Amino acid sequence: MTKRKAARTEETRRVTILGSTGSIGCNTMDLIERDPGAYTVEALTANRSVEALSRQARQFNAQFVAVADPACYSELKEAMAGTSAEIAAGPDAIVEAAGREADWVMAGIVGAVGLEPTLQAVRAGGVVAFANKECLVCAGDLMLQEISKSGATFLPVDSEHNAIFQVFDFDRRDSVEKIILTASGGPFRETSLHDMQGVSPAQAMLHPNWDMGAKISVDSATMMNKGLELIEANYLFGIPEDRIDILVHPQSIIHSMVSYIDGSVLAQLGTPDMRTPIAYTLAWPQRMNAPSERLDLVKISTLTFEAPDPQRFPALGLAREALKTGGSAPTILNASNEVAVGGFLDGKLGFRDIPRVVADTLEKMPGDIISSVADVLSVDAAARQTAGEIISDTRLRV
Numbered sequence: 001m002t003k004r005k006a007a008r009t010e011e012t013r014r015v016t017i018l019g020s021t022g023s024i025g026c027n028t029m030d031l032i033e034r035d036p037g038a039y040t041v042e043a044l045t046a047n048r049s050v051e052a053l054s055r056q057a058r059q060f061n062a063q064f065v066a067v068a069d070p071a072c073y074s075e076l077k078e079a080m081a082g083t084s085a086e087i088a089a090g091p092d093a094i095v096e097a098a099g100r101e102a103d104w105v106m107a108g109i110v111g112a113v114g115l116e117p118t119l120q121a122v123r124a125g126g127v128v129a130f131a132n133k134e135c136l137v138c139a140g141d142l143m144l145q146e147i148s149k150s151g152a153t154f155l156p157v158d159s160e161h162n163a164i165f166q167v168f169d170f171d172r173r174d175s176v177e178k179i180i181l182t183a184s185g186g187p188f189r190e191t192s193l194h195d196m197q198g199v200s201p202a203q204a205m206l207h208p209n210w211d212m213g214a215k216i217s218v219d220s221a222t223m224m225n226k227g228l229e230l231i232e233a234n235y236l237f238g239i240p241e242d243r244i245d246i247l248v249h250p251q252s253i254i255h256s257m258v259s260y261i262d263g264s265v266l267a268q269l270g271t272p273d274m275r276t277p278i279a280y281t282l283a284w285p286q287r288m289n290a291p292s293e294r295l296d297l298v299k300i301s302t303l304t305f306e307a308p309d310p311q312r313f314p315a316l317g318l319a320r321e322a323l324k325t326g327g328s329a330p331t332i333l334n335a336s337n338e339v340a341v342g343g344f345l346d347g348k349l350g351f352r353d354i355p356r357v358v359a360d361t362l363e364k365m366p367g368d369i370i371s372s373v374a375d376v377l378s379v380d381a382a383a384r385q386t387a388g389e390i391i392s393d394t395r396l397r398v
Helices: 023-034 050-060 070-079 091-099 112-123 133-150 159-167 170-175 193-197 214-222 224-237 275-282 315-325 329-345 353-364 373-392
Strands: 013-018 039-046 064-067 086-089 104-107 127-130 153-156 176-183 244-248 254-260 265-269
Touching (some): 013 091, 013 112, 023 039, 023 050, 023 104, 023 275, 039 050, 039 091, 050 064, 050 070, 064 091, 070 086, 086 091, 104 112, 104 275, 112 127, 112 133, 127 275, 133 329, 153 159, 153 224, 153 275, 159 176, 159 254, 159 265, 159 275, 170 176, 176 224, 214 224, 214 329, 214 353, 224 244, 224 315, 224 353, 315 353, 329 353, 329 373, 353 373
Parallel strands (some): 013 039, 013 104, 039 064, 064 086, 104 127, 127 153, 176 244
Antiparallel strands (some): 176 254, 254 265
């Protein structure tokens, strides 16, 4: 479950953005730029994008600036010359940024590398807006334990979970019949299975509604993102797998729904713009003006829905089985998918080989109990190695 306690309500809120140069980070910075008097920036981090990071840090007078890649330290130090900001580099520096005193932290680092920084932000006990699916997928129980210990407020940024959060009755959880995650179906919703094998990374990244990074766009095309969101929803809302439905909704207007035992279905609607859910978390527990295009249902006219095709999107079945298996299975699912998506982007795999690599990795690796971050990282590393070996099999080469 997630906490719903009120955040600080003073006029100025101190914020940290982990992954400030990525899609989520840039959208967050856009919102802050529109009302700079309401925020002070404590820390900003990036992986290697020194130029973009230093530009953001100078504009918002960030107090701490860090890159994950130690090789970029000198470049960052030079780029920040003449400022009073503390400069750091390396994975430990990102964790340090996450733990600095702040009222609100955006956990926007994609992938399992975002786990430790997000955990550190949670331990600090403030408001943590998270856009990192892997934190709950790989270490859901651990994350919930840390939230309970610190009293942190954990707010989902993904449009689907943010939508559910807005219409979920936390005080009367037993009145919830099921939750319904919506999915656009991605760019290949109507592509033949034969043609899907030959699609290029560029085609896979052409999401019909959302502007996202490469990895997330490919996950949307395979619908693995929805499988990861299913696991995430189980931890966030305490709803079992068999009461979480997935529905393809190509227009991406209804972002998700909650069905109640009296027959009511509550939905959150909006245009597909990540600044809307980010704004919801940034202003929590209030609301703020956001620049997203306003919804015009008359102009849209028609909203359509369909069940996802299990043959076209086998990743959904893999995610459901991983959730039911529990233990290390979700961690293996996530790690092998990251490796497989990387293989596809590098031209080593065909598009439909991505879920095959994930399935083979799950089959080859024994299940295990996850009781610590060290366990997560160990399983993650082993799954990546196994998936890499599978990709090296010449039978899977394009």
